[in-house]
Amino acid sequence: MQYDVVIAGAGLHGGLIALALLDAEPTLRLALVERADRPAGNHTWCFHRADAPPDIGAWFARLPLIGWPGYRVAFPGFGRTLDLPYCCLTSEALAAALKDAFAAHATARLITGCAVTTLDADGVTLADGSQLRAPLVIDARAMAGRAEGGGYQKFLGLEVELDADSGLDRPVLMDACVAQGQQFRFMYVLPLAPRRLLIEDTAFARTPELDPAQRRAAIHAYAAASGWRISAVLREESGLLPMPWRGMPPAPRMPLTVGYAGGWFHPATGYSAPSALRLAALLARHRRDPLPALRTEWRRHRRRFRLGLVLNWLAFCCFRPDLMWQPFARFYHLPLPVIARFCSLQSTALDVARLLVGRPPRGFGSAWRAGQHTSEVG
Structure with missing residues (x-):
């Protein structure tokens, strides 16, 4: 045709x-x-x-x-709201x-x-x-x-329903106040609705491997520490992006x-x-x-x-x-x-x-x- x-x-x-x-x-x-x-x-x-x-x-x-x-970012000892x-x-x-x-x-x-x-x-x-x-x-x-001559941005995200409003009026693009280790980690949060969030556990790393069970557990722990009670997981997504x-x-x-x-x-x-x-x-x-x-x-x-x-x-x-x-x-x-x-x-x-x-x-x-x-x- x-x-x-x-x-x-x-x-x-x-x-x-x-x-x-x-x-x-x-x-x-x-x-x-x-x-x-x-x-x-x-x-x-x-x-x-x-x-x-x-x-x-x-x-x-x-x-x-x-x-x-706008959105917010958070690092140890520093945070900022960006309009x-x-x-x-x-x-x-x-x-x-x-x-x-x-x-x-x-x-x-x-x-x-x-x-x-x-x-x-x-x-x-x-x-x-x-x-x-x-x-x-x-x-x-x-x-x-795989990327040749570079690292990776890898993430797993859960779209969740909460039992109460999250209190967020804008995204959190980078919350790096989480435990670090052999890869740079941060949480990324989008308030899609008052009681609906997309929470992504993101890492910048030299290797592409991702442990889904570990990332899901980390997201649930982060939500609990933020005072959010998850009533349902609506969707899961994951990704691997090149950082050459x-x-x-x-x-x-x-x-x-x-x-x-x-x-x-x-x-x-x-x-x-x-x-x-x-x-x-x-x-x-x-x-x-x-x-x-x-x-x-x-x-x-x-x-x-x-x-x-x-x-x-x-x-x-x-x-x-x-x-x-x-x-x-x-x-x-x-x-x-x-x-x-x-x-x-x-x-x-x-x-x-x-x-x-x-x-x-x-x-x-x-x-x-x-x-x-x-x-x-x-």
């Missing part, structure tokens, strides 16, 4: 690009293919409200986002938005429960043998495999590769939503000839990506795991605009100087003394 655009993978990147393209061209012949039985998987994506480009389009305003006026608007998009919400959009566009087709077996610049072949052809093919499938300190994003070429596999993510936070939003807006404007605009964006992205590689190397290779919270505490002392630009991969030269110049945080060099140092970066 012939289409204008074929997208493989209906996760965050593939889903947002599809919504943006259909909004820009209502008669576009677009096929979105997802291996699973439903789009969007089982995830929770968060980002700063300012990460969305000003010209992103009306489709973004229709997304059923959960929003807060940076923060948003959350759940898999359920993205799946609903996709189903509504495809139902409203007769020329668009959402194909679920069917894997892509081959993909090239001319189209895709599905597991059932059918072929979908298009001048623009986008590979938005999840990245598989070497390797640069590849140059865009046909077929387009987006998401983590294409290097369109923040190396120091693991977030991919800012890049996904920018790419969706860009492709909606330049669908017929996307490579020149994408390469311009890639050059900007590449320059800022290198800063993340350096910061990952400093955190993973210069601090013992139990002291890795120190550079993050230093970061959250910075002015709000510097933090916001960094999180959206928009740091200026002055921001870079503020991040890297000055007295090092306590614990700098402790990994060298412990024999954990590596010189690989870039």
Whole structure:
């Protein structure tokens, strides 16, 4: 079958690009293919409200986002409330938005429960043998495999119902006042409703292994220590995100590769939503000839990506795991605009100087003394 655009993978990147393209061209012949039985998987994506480009389009305003006026962070001896608007998009919400959009566009087709077996610049072949052809093919499938030259952000989260209001009016992005050990750990809490929380036990580590039973127990213990009584566990999600300190994003070429596999993510936070939003807006404007605009964006992205590689190397290779919270505490002392630009991969030269110049945080060099140092970066 012939289409204008074929997208493989209906996760965050593939889903947002599809919504943006259909909004820009209502008669576009677009096929979105997802291996699973439903789009969007089982995830929770968060980002700063300012990460969305000003010209992103009306489709973004229709997304059923959960929003807060800011968030909190906590470290031993230091805490801060940051008034940076923060948003959350759940898999359920993205799946609903996709189903509504495809139902409203007769020329668009959402194909679920069917894997892509081959993909090239001319189209895709599905597991059932059918072929979908298009001048623009986008590979938005999840990245598989281990990171080479980097660490990991790994997490397990429980969405829970409480027997009383949590008392939280905004998320806790990083509570590092939990016991540390052979990996840097913190709790991440989203108040999805007065009595509903997503609590994630997160670790930055050199190895990808995760003990689910241990993480579940830690979440229940954290909830109890916070005064929250869990009446039900509604959902569980887990993830493994790359935190590289070497390797640069590849140059865009046909077929387009987006998401983590294409290097369109923040190396120091693991977030991919800012890049996904920018790419969706860009492709909606330049669908017929996307490579020149994408390469311009890639050059900007590449320059800022290198800063993340350096910061990952400093955190993973210069601090013992139990002291890795120190550079993050230093970061959250910075002015709000510097933090916001960094999180959206928009740091200026002055921001870079503020991040890297000055007295090092306590614990700098402790990994060298412990024999954990590596010189690989870039």
